[in-house]
Amino acid sequence: PLIHVIAAARPNFMKVAPLVRALRAEKWCETELVHTGQHYDAAMSDAFFRDLSIPKPDHHLEVGSGTHAEQTAGVMVAYEKVCLARRPDWIIVVGDVNSTAACALVGAKLCIPVAHLEAGLRSGDRTMPEEINRVVTDSIADLLWTPSPDGDENLAREGRAQCVERVGNIMIDTFEMLRDRIEAARSYEAHDLTREGYGVVTLHRPANVDDRDTLTALVDGLVSVAAETPLVFPIHPRTRKMLTTFGLLDRLEAAPGMILTEPLGYIDFMGLVTAARLVITDSGGVQEETTYLGIPCLTLRPNTERPVTITQGSNRLVAPSDLSSAAHAALATGRRTAPPPALWDGQTAARVVASLKRRIVGAAAGTEA
Ligand code: UD1
Ligand code: UDP
Secondary structure, three states, X not given: OEEEEEEOXXXXXXXXXXXXXXXXXXXXXXXXXXXXXXOOOOOOOHHHHHHOOOOOOOXXXXXXXXOHHHHHHHHHHHHHHHHHHHOOOEEEEEOOOHHHHHHHHHHHHOOOOEEEEOOOOOOOOOOOHHHHXXXXXXXXXXXXXXXXXXXXXXXXXXXXXXHEEEOOOHHHHHHHHHHHHHHHHOHHHHHOOOOOOOEEXXXXXXXXXXXXXXXXXXXXXXXXXXXXXXXXXXXXXXXXXXXXXXXXXHHHHHOOOEEEEOOOOHHHHHHHHHOOOEXXXXXXXXXXXXXXXXXXXXXXXXXXXXXXXHHOOOEXXXXXXXXXXXXXXXXXXXXXXXXXXXXXXXXXXXXXXXXXXXXXXXXXXXXXO
16 A cells, blocks of 8 residues: 655654654555645755655655645645556645645545544634644544544544544654754754753744734844843744844844844754743744643743643743733743653654554455455
8 A cells, every 4th residue: 555645844844754754664555755845945844854864755746835725726736646646545644734734635535545643633713724724634534643632522523533543742753753862962052052041932823923013012022031031033934024024123133132043953943942941932833842841831822722732831822912021920930840741652653553554454454354
């Protein structure tokens, strides 16, 4: 059987790395990696293939950026051609980006079974493009691999319980796979910082960065936090574009304590996160990584599709106008040592492979018998 694994954007690379490695070690299947090209800058794509030892993609769709319709349609047209030529037996999509939903749709229309890794997450906020991608993908996929019990509950409510298998959080596999290199990197030293003497910032959600007033409020908050504790801020390309458009980049550059960088590779970035005193973000994956590590995280969003990060006690939702006071409080609190959620244990890729093998080899054995 031929399995396609789809990767498209930065947060996908951490999810496919352990999966492709585990699948390629199996004798009963052949695995091809498909890169849709949704992210294409060296710092948003190549850097992760290098850091995470992801093999070169077997198919590169080179779709690039565009409006939602252009990007989703571009991926569908290009991936359908690959599917017709290669006829995969299963398609694995991960996460919640436009390419996730696009490839799931292609598979479903060609009657190729689709499995979704990181299924069941719901913010309940349909103004968020990712929420639409999650709902669409989970309603048409044949196998739904969830990271946490809230995912199972959301899918049961949507009538999809029969397709659910809880496998845990694949991003922890990646972190554990690279933990030694991340710790050895001491990437904070490159910025003349000391352990737990700084914060890390990431921002890229359209609701935060595409709106002038919101982005201005966020910049005000960040400038005030940086005056107290140095902040390292690797800037996502969408955010850099909007900071420039709104004339806010100079202000950030001039702010005392603010260290701006290009987007960082995984080892450098996680090297900074593991030794940070505080993380300020609107990323999905970073909420989970800080929860796993027990690092205080302020999430600049009104909701989260990852509620365990809140119940675990590391993550807090914060409005832009409250950033400075929330950061002050979080800096005073320090780290937590609660154990990570169940199945966030570095063994998720193995559970995914076992689940797929049961479906494919088990189904074939059933047919022969
Ligand atoms: C996408 C995902 C989002 C995910 C994020 C991770 C969707 C709807 N959004 O958002 O869920 O959290 O990736 O980082 O799928 N750009 C570059 N170089 C690149 C990629 C993008 O310059 O390599 C710029 C382009 O101007 C582009 C803009 O960033 O128009 C947005 O890129 P896009 O992939 O559409 O969405 P992201 O904001 O990156
Ligand atoms: N990340 C990284 N370098 C950076 C910023 C983030 O390696 O400069 C990693 C981060 O550790 C996490 C992933 O990128 O593993 C999250 O991706 P992103 O925030 O782009 O997307 P989201 O998770 O919000 O969809």
